[in-house]
Amino acid sequence: MSDTLTTARILTGRGIRLSRRNPDAVITSMMLPVMLMLIFVYFFGGAIDTGTRYVTYVVPGVLLLCAGFGSASTAVSVSEDMKGGIIDRFRSLDVGGTPILAGHVGASVARNLLATVLVFGVAFLIGFRPTATPLGWLAAIGLLVAFITAISWLSAAAGLLARTPEAAGGFTFLMMFLPYPSSAFVPIDTMPGWLHGFAEHQPVTPVIESLRGLLLDQPVGDTPWIALGWCAGLLALAVTASESLFRLRTR
Template sequence: MSDLALAGRRPFGTDLLTMVGRCLRLSRRNTDAVLMSLLLPVMLMLLFVYLFGGAVNTGMAYVSWVVPGVILLCTGFGAATTAVSVTQDMAGGITDRFRAMDVSGAAVLGGQVAASVARNFLATVLVFGVGFGIGFRPQAGPVEWLAAAGILLAFVVAMSWFSAAVGLLVRSVEAANGFTFFVMFLPYPSSAFVPIDSMPSWTRGIAEHQPLNPVIESLRGLLLGTPVGASPWIALAWCAGLLAGSVALSVVLFRRRTG
């Protein structure tokens, strides 16, 4: 089989769990990448809060304003590293070996996405922990926490599948690494670190209509008890569209690369 069809001989769940375990073991061995994905967002949060926070007027404690943005930066960067993992597997020939063993493409790529979700869970917990330590005090109840977690999960899954598609599209690890740094800078032209109304008019237009901004606004509103308006629905619509397009593109690219 050369597409993303379900595995024939073994249960799909068995192959998927095997691929997830493999990806997590590889992540654990890649100490440099793990440390960077965990420590970089924390360092940026401390930098913004203690060096720039006093100069930015957000109408609330700056740490409360910035934590949702740092979480998106953290999860976006972590999900984007899926592109590097997929590219390494394709370039190294391991994917062809899996296909020869009748492991489905859905299991191969699904394992990468599931491992990305697990890695991002750890990084998010760390960011929240540091945020609590420096003064972040959310006002959310159980329902708001669940809603925020659902939106964040939808974003991570959609971005991870998009990154998997990019990993199938590019031919070198260097190109995949370039994509991760592009994703890392996406939160900057948004309300992640400064209010949008403080930006120049042309930047404000970009910030208001880019896909990460409604996710950030949703997390901030849900966690801090401020009005969210339609942001959660817009965020979920962006995630659903990105997920559907990424899965479809992954199907086409996986067939083309392994057929």
């Protein structure tokens, strides 16, 4: 186990170095959520009634959108490794699939945390004022890290499933789409009735509602536990699928 963790840590460093060699993708994954936040706040915020300042309402959704953009690049990185032949070299060094994929996921989490800091910084500049307690901040950060980790593993599985890096890039579409039919940008009760069931019971909504409540020091009930349940379920599914797909691709 210690050898696996050490190898995963080393490969996480490799993933971060690879990110530095592709600054365009990193900058895009960081700046696009910020731009969308500014567009929603300044272009549409005045027309959307959420019962509070719109920037206060929208920031949790933008954080998840940011996490989605950042993690989607993991699919491309994994697909490039599978196509480029580096996996054969790793296997000749007796490096298994789990630490290889964990390295990609670790790099994704690191990139996403940096992007999250950027989103928070811009949000503060345009008027976001959280009132979370220290415990609330810890809970919000922990939940966000859990969500990022889960979707990063899901992205790694998508990279193994795709046959080309270009096809793996299509995973970005799902990450872009999922926050929209949720409570990220507008209250669910303003949506058409036929959409309520999906919007209320998809994985993104409880995460957003939990982050919003924790950051604003509002009652959250059992919503964070539901959100963690979704994260744990997605993580278990993604890790299992990734290991099976890796064996299929390298046998």
